[in-house]
Amino acid sequence: MGEIRKDPIHNRWVIIADERKKRPHAFYRELEEVSDKRKCPFCEGKEKKTPPEIDSFRVRGKPDEPGWRIRVVPNKYPALNPEGFNPEGLNPKGKIRKIFDGLSYRYHGYGRHEVIIETPHHKKNLFNMDKEEISLIFSMYRKRYLYLKKDKNLKYILIFKNYGNIAGASLPHSHSQVIGLPLIPPEIEEELMAIKDSIKCPFCNSIQRARDEERILERNKDFTVLAPYAPIAPYELVVYPLEHKPCFEEINDSEMDSLSEIIRDTFRRFNKLLENPPFNYFLHTSPTTPTAKIYKNYHWHIVIMPKLGLSAGFEMGSGIYINPVDPRKAVKELKEAKEYKEEVDE
Ligand SMILES: [Zn+2]
Ligand SMILES: [Zn+2]
Structure with missing residues (x-):
């Protein structure tokens, strides 16, 4: 073992x-x-x-x-x-x-x-x-x-x-x-610390900031998808529930429908602009044992990262990333990539 x-x-x-x-x-x-x-x-x-x-x-x-x-x-x-x-x-x-x-x-x-x-x-x-x-x-x-x-x-x-x-x-x-x-990973610990250190939810703040800076790609009645302020990958996007909610697993069926719609549209845009790019996504939600009050202040989200290049020695050695695409430009290009093929051959 x-x-x-x-x-x-x-x-x-x-x-x-x-x-x-x-x-x-x-x-x-x-x-x-x-x-x-x-x-x-x-x-x-x-x-x-x-x-x-x-x-x-x-x-x-x-x-x-x-x-x-x-x-x-x-x-x-x-x-x-x-x-x-x-x-x-x-x-x-x-x-x-x-x-x-x-x-x-x-x-x-x-x-x-x-x-x-x-x-x-x-x-x-x-x-x-x-x-x-x-x-x-x-x-x-x-x-x-x-x-x-x-x-x-x-x-x-x-x-x-x-x-x-x-x-x-x-x-x-x-x-x-x-x-x-069996442990809370450092990425989540870091986010919980950021929540602790700020008066307002930093994720809600990020949504507001993205609105002001034209980094919102799309929104529907329950969700928004935006390019973050400092994305580590070109065309990186984050999907947030508009309402401040800590746990993905509490999503109801109507919200599930809105989520599926925004995911479908986002991936069709990716397909149109970047032609079936390799990608990673992950779902961040509150830890499983929401005993601490801070867990209730979490704001769940999904991070989607197209993989257009391999990270190299500089990123590994410094913890600093180089992103060749400005997130505002990424959103602009993805917005224009609207038309897509509705059907697909099996
Ligand atoms: Zn929030
Ligand atoms: Zn197969």
């Missing part, structure tokens, strides 16, 4: 997953093979090629049979897993604890790692899905989130998506991932 280690100097954590099965060469070979649709383990009819499913939305059939619209399976190569509790890593109440070893902190590699297969079709993706298909994906995010939240040893649940090889997706078939962590 792996470990989650705190860097002794920097505020960052590293999961030492040490999966013997996952030899780098075998991994790359697998990558090449599955670009061939016939070998794709995520296509309908290939259910036996994944670990047994743990959740699904289906129109017919039993688990691990065709007839599904969304399918959830454990990650075949999990970064963290729920087995192998080590007594050393537990406190007297049986909860996961942080261990100090004289140099730094660590946790045992406890957690969850799930894959959400977003569609039975190999060629479908966010650039060509309709609103209803996107709504199913986000409804499954909500369902998995509510389920995993019951595990009191998970302090944070991160839902994210990699699309395209250079964005880190090992399979071309559209999918997202969910990782449940």
Whole structure:
């Protein structure tokens, strides 16, 4: 079983997953093979090629049979897993604890790692899905989130998506991932600190500022999508609920419809302007144990980052990013990229 280690100097954590099965060469070979649709383990009819499913939305059939619209399976190569509790890593109440070893902190590699297969079709993706298909994906995010939240040893649940090889997706078939962590990650801690340090919600402030500075791409009755003040990637966007709300998982069905609409339109613009770019997105919501009052002041959001270049030595060595596209210009270009193909060939 792996470990989650705190860097002794920097505020960052590293999961030492040490999966013997996952030899780098075998991994790359697998990558090449599955670009061939016939070998794709995520296509309908290939259910036996994944670990047994743990959740699904289906129109017919039993688990691990065709007839599904969304399918959830454990990650075949999990970064963290729920087995192998080590007594050393537990406190007297049986909860996961942080261990100090004289140099730094660590946790045992406890957690969850799930894959959400977003569609039975190999060629479908966010650039060509309709609103209803996107709504199913986000409804499954909500369902998995509510389920995993019951595990009191998970302090944070991160839902994210990699699309395209250079964005880190090992399979071309559209999918997202969910990782449940026994700690609150530094990115979220940083945001909670920013909330603590300001009188008004810094996210609500950012929305207002984007309005003043013409960085709003779109808004509907419940959501807005904007380019942030200091985006680290070209054409980076953030989706915010207009109303100040801490938890994504409390989204209702009418808001879900508005969210799916704004996601669909955003990705169609990306497609029109940047032609199916590789991208990452992640969903930031309040930690799972909203005991502290500060968690209630969180403002959930989704960050979308097209991957148009690889970050290099300067970014890694300095923590400073270079973005060649001014966010106002990015919004202007995306606004103009309006017309899109409504239908797509299967
Ligand atoms: Zn496929
Ligand atoms: Zn807010």
